[in-house]
Amino acid sequence: xxxxxxxxxxxxxxxxxxxxxxxxxxxxxxxxxxxxxxxxxxxxxxxxxxxxxxxxxxxxxxxxxxxxxxxxxxxxxxxxxxxxxxxxxxxxxxxxxxxxxxxxxxxxxxxxxxxxxxxxxxxxxxxxxxxxxxxxxxxxxxxxxxxxxxxxxxxxxxxxxxxxxxxxxxxxxxxxxxxxxxxxxxxxxxxxxxxxx
Amino acid sequence: xxxxxxxxxxxxxxxxxxxxxxxxxxxxxxxxxxxxxxxxxxxxxxxxxxxxxxxxxxxxxxxxxxxxxxxxxxxxxxxxxxxxxxxxxxxxxxxxxxxxxxxxxxxxxxxxxxxxxxxxxxxxxxxxxxxxxxxxxxxxxxxxxxxxxxxxxxxxxxxxxxxxxxxxxxxxxxxxxxxxxxxxxxxxxxxxxxxxx
Amino acid sequence: xxxxxxxxxxxxxxxxxxxxxxxxxxxxxxxxxxxxxxxxxxxxxxxxxxxxxxxxxxxxxxxxxxxxxxxxxxxxxxxxxxxxxxxxxxxxxxxxxxxxxxxxxxxxxxxxxxxxxxxxxxxxxxxxxxxxxxxxxxxxxxxxxxxxxxxxxxxxxxxxxxxxxxxxxxxxxxxxxxxxxxxxxxxxxxxxxxxxx
Numbered sequence: 001x002x003x004x005x006x007x008x009x010x011x012x013x014x015x016x017x018x019x020x021x022x023x024x025x026x027x028x029x030x031x032x033x034x035x036x037x038x039x040x041x042x043x044x045x046x047x048x049x050x051x052x053x054x055x056x057x058x059x060x061x062x063x064x065x066x067x068x069x070x071x072x073x074x075x076x077x078x079x080x081x082x083x084x085x086x087x088x089x090x091x092x093x094x095x096x097x098x099x100x101x102x103x104x105x106x107x108x109x110x111x112x113x114x115x116x117x118x119x120x121x122x123x124x125x126x127x128x129x130x131x132x133x134x135x136x137x138x139x140x141x142x143x144x145x146x147x148x149x150x151x152x153x154x155x156x157x158x159x160x161x162x163x164x165x166x167x168x169x170x171x172x173x174x175x176x177x178x179x180x181x182x183x184x185x186x187x188x189x190x191x192x193x194x195x196x197x
Numbered sequence: 198x199x200x201x202x203x204x205x206x207x208x209x210x211x212x213x214x215x216x217x218x219x220x221x222x223x224x225x226x227x228x229x230x231x232x233x234x235x236x237x238x239x240x241x242x243x244x245x246x247x248x249x250x251x252x253x254x255x256x257x258x259x260x261x262x263x264x265x266x267x268x269x270x271x272x273x274x275x276x277x278x279x280x281x282x283x284x285x286x287x288x289x290x291x292x293x294x295x296x297x298x299x300x301x302x303x304x305x306x307x308x309x310x311x312x313x314x315x316x317x318x319x320x321x322x323x324x325x326x327x328x329x330x331x332x333x334x335x336x337x338x339x340x341x342x343x344x345x346x347x348x349x350x351x352x353x354x355x356x357x358x359x360x361x362x363x364x365x366x367x368x369x370x371x372x373x374x375x376x377x378x379x380x381x382x383x384x385x386x387x388x389x390x391x392x393x394x
Numbered sequence: 395x396x397x398x399x400x401x402x403x404x405x406x407x408x409x410x411x412x413x414x415x416x417x418x419x420x421x422x423x424x425x426x427x428x429x430x431x432x433x434x435x436x437x438x439x440x441x442x443x444x445x446x447x448x449x450x451x452x453x454x455x456x457x458x459x460x461x462x463x464x465x466x467x468x469x470x471x472x473x474x475x476x477x478x479x480x481x482x483x484x485x486x487x488x489x490x491x492x493x494x495x496x497x498x499x500x501x502x503x504x505x506x507x508x509x510x511x512x513x514x515x516x517x518x519x520x521x522x523x524x525x526x527x528x529x530x531x532x533x534x535x536x537x538x539x540x541x542x543x544x545x546x547x548x549x550x551x552x553x554x555x556x557x558x559x560x561x562x563x564x565x566x567x568x569x570x571x572x573x574x575x576x577x578x579x580x581x582x583x584x585x586x587x588x589x590x591x
Binding site: 022029039100166185190 | 401404409419430434449450461464466511523591
């Protein structure tokens with residue numbers, strides 16, 4: 001009886017001692033793993049869409065849908081000329097200031113009137129690019145934007161740019177989020193892929 | 198004898214108990230480390246070469262060779278106008294459609310006829326840039342492309358762009374890989390550096 | 395007494411055995427954690443400022459200050475036309491070669507004479523953009539550069555570009571670091587956000 005009691009006591013001691021030492025080691029290990037985890041990224045891609053050129057807009061949307069299809073949570077931050085991609089057709093609001101009027105005149109009124117970054121001979125380049133892509137059964141910019149929505153790509157419109165360029169929410173398509181560079185950076189800082197287009 | 202046996206038994210028990218508890222802890226720890234590892238990146242850089250401008254092409258190749266020299270596995274994804282960098286001199290195939298003919302006329306026929314993104318006064322900008330770089334013993338675009346090859350930089354030609362622009366494999370230099378946005382994204386998603394140029 | 399001594403010995407053995415086995419496991423675990431840590435990133439953002447366009451320069455500085463405000467160590471690598479942002483007003487040195495003279499004539503003399511990437515109708519675009527941003531109380535490019543400095547954003551001027559374009563250190567503002575693509579890559583390779591603007 002004495003021996004059995006002793007063995008039970010020893011076992012209890014051993015189990016407790018192992019648990020204690022492992023517990024201490026675990027605290028250090030878990031802290032080390034947590035520190036390393038802080039230095040990692042999410043399965044996320046973030047693209048700044050700055051350009052209002054048709055060819056760059058298509059590239060941005062092809063990459064965005066490709067990223068989403070590859071399983072990355074994808075965010076697009078539309079800023080400056082990139083906001084043209086989001087304009088509702090025929091929804092331009094009357095502009096009040098003379099500068100805003102001129103600015104609106106000189107920027108595309110919707111995704112359908114974007115030019116091409118190179119060889120934009122009076123809009124011929126963009127007509128040709130659209131036509132050649134159609135001939136080859138490649139998705140149009142508008143189809144790509146719809147695909148991106150279906151793949152839950154987040155579309156963030158830059159409020160600072162909207163303010164600077166005199167663009168109001170009613171002029172843009174629905175389903176957008178609105179924010180500034182801080183909102184963009186919150187996504188970008190944990191992204192695997194970050195691009196400026 | 199009894200005591201010795203007891204001690205041996207105790208030692209065996211202790212060793213086994215420690216191994217058991219550590220084994221359990223290890224399973225959890227290894228799982229935690231594997232989860233964190235999933236959130237990390239490879240020593241890799243991935244650049245989308247979208248532009249067909251000489252200055253941007255030089256920047257892309259300087260960064261690519263710099264990344265490779267720094268020990269990063271470097272991939273270039275040549276898309277849209279960026280495909281011009283890969284065109285073999287004098288290898289343009291006769292184009293069939295009128296659109297493809299015009300498109301070919303309006304895009305550079307090889308890396309040696311690229312313009313500059315700014316101040317491209319009838320090609321003077323690119324001649325001057327090339328000449329100034331030569332005066333300063335800075336590598337030319339063609340030398341940079343050769344250096345990139347020597348450093349095992351992967352060159353991926355975008356098949357969707359080739360299709361849209363009517364460019365065939367025989368028109369491009371040898372040693373390329375061919376693929377779409379999915380192939381690009383497979384490299385980009387684990388890259389330390391991702392750029393769109 | 396005998397029993398007590400035995401128990402003390404057992405305890406000592408247990409403690410030592412646990413320490414030994416945990417020690418061995420720790421070596422493996424620490425190695426695994428260190429390997430994973432090698433695959434992580436710093437809280438860092440790195441932007442190549444290639445463009446000399448006012449709108450892109452503003453975008454670069456807004457993103458840089460946003461990144462710094464979000465707690466990321468931010469580096470800007472000014473290369474090619476991007477060096478125009480760093481030119482001291484009226485500090486252009488007399489150029490010796492005819493090519494360097496022409497190049498200097500054709501590039502902006504300071505951040506105040508940058509054009510806009512789109513709709514740069516003889517400088518009207520950039521005047522209008524500056525004026526609209528002022529109306530809306532949005533920081534000017536020069537204010538953004540000052541903000542970036544206050545936020546300890548590192549400004550690295552590309553020595554290869556300076557060499558190629560014939561720009562000397564005395565022509566640039568103070569407080570810059572000087573380096574090539576290797577210096578850029580050292581920061582970029584551990585960055586959460588890498589952009590080419």
